[in-house]
Amino acid sequence: ALSSAASDVYKRQLGMLTIIYFFLGASLGSFIGLICDRFPEKSIIFPSSHCSHCKHQLRFFEMIPILSQLFLRSRCRSCQTSIPLRYLFMELFCGVICLLYFYDFLSLEVTYFLYFSLCLSIFDLKHKSYPLLIWIVGTLPLLFMGNHYLTFTLGLILAIISYIKRLNIGEGDFLYLASASLIFPLSKTLLIIEIACLLGLAYFLLRRNLKEYIAFVPFLFLGIVLLTFCSIV
Numbered sequence: 001a002l003s004s005a006a007s008d009v010y011k012r013q014l015g016m017l018t019i020i021y022f023f024l025g026a027s028l029g030s031f032i033g034l035i036c037d038r039f040p041e042k043s044i045i046f047p048s049s050h051c052s053h054c055k056h057q058l059r060f061f062e063m064i065p066i067l068s069q070l071f072l073r074s075r076c077r078s079c080q081t082s083i084p085l086r087y088l089f090m091e092l093f094c095g096v097i098c099l100l101y102f103y104d105f106l107s108l109e110v111t112y113f114l115y116f117s118l119c120l121s122i123f124d125l126k127h128k129s130y131p132l133l134i135w136i137v138g139t140l141p142l143l144f145m146g147n148h149y150l151t152f153t154l155g156l157i158l159a160i161i162s163y164i165k166r167l168n169i170g171e172g173d174f175l176y177l178a179s180a181s182l183i184f185p186l187s188k189t190l191l192i193i194e195i196a197c198l199l200g201l202a203y204f205l206l207r208r209n210l211k212e213y214i215a216f217v218p219f220l221f222l223g224i225v226l227l228t229f230c231s232i233v
Contacts, residue, residue: 017102018099018102021098021099021101021102022095022096022098022099023065023066023095024098025094025095025096025097025098025099026065026066026091026092026094026095026098027065027091028094028098028115029065029090029091029092029093029094029095029118030063030065030087030090030091032090032094032115032118032119032122033086033087033090033091033122034049035119035123035134036119036122036123036126037052039123039131039133039134040131040133049063051076051078051079051081053076053079053081054076054078054079054081056076056077056078056079062077065091065095066088066091066092066095069083069087069088069091074088086122090118090122093118094115094118097111097114097115098111100232105232106228106232108145109142109145109146109183110183110228112141112142112145113142113179113180113183113224114224114225114228116138116139116142116179117176117180117217117220117221117224118221119134119138120134120135120138120176120217120221121215121217121218121221124172124215124216124217124218125215125218128213128215129172130170130171130172130173130175130176130217132172132175135172135175135176135179138179139178139179139182142179142182142183143182145182145183146181146182146183147182148181148182148183148184148185148186149182151178151181151186151189152178152179152181152182153178154178154181155174155175155177155178155179155181156174156175156178158174158178159171159172159174159175159178162174169216170216172217173216173217173220176217176220177189177192177193177220180192180220180224184224188227191223191227192220192223192224192227193220193223194223195222195223195226195227196216196219196220196222196223197219199219199222199223200214200216200219203219
């Protein structure tokens with residue numbers, strides 16, 4: 001009887017921790033969305049969260065990750081302007097990643113890098129540019145987590161060459177790969193590049209009349225996500 005009661009208590013505690021970690025991760029996803037929206041033109045701290053269309057200041061129940069969007073049907077409560085679904089995706093993704101870390105499916109450095117990568121990918125998609133300051137700040141912790149410093153240095157050199165010679169691949173892509181190489185071995189980094197190129201090629205073929213610049217960091221990020229989830233399964 002005592003063991004059964006202890007088991008019930010453990011299950012309740014585990015369930016509560018699961019909810020807490022999921023919404024902690026979802027909150028990080030919401031914050032990443034805020035960074036991508038405001039940086040570098042605006043402060044990421046002031047003013048407080050508000051509707052970008054009508055400037056309505058959000059109440060606490062309008063800022064609960066995932067639940068607030070479902071309750072409000074992804075619309076502003078004040079002006080009924082649609083809220084982009086990418087925010088819901090980001091919160092769900094970050095919540096799941098935090099749970100995978102909680103259950104020991106992901107290491108701390110991979111978990112951190114996935115959050116960091118999501119921020120860079122969304123920024124690249126929205127602005128078609130690479131936020132150097134975010135990369136520097138985000139890469140500093142990786143210097144203490146990783147150990148593949150030779151490939152990291154190679155990535156930096158390629159980024160500098162790309163900036164000077166204006167190669168077809170942007171310097172931001174090399175900087176991102178340099179960060180990835182701190183925690184992933186060279187063989188895995190090369191595989192990530194191959195997957196990203198295949199995904200980018202597929203996207204280009206589907207959009208045959210595409211003449212605009214293609215953001216490549218999101219494809220690299222997808223390659224890392226696919227490899228990470230395949231290793232879990």
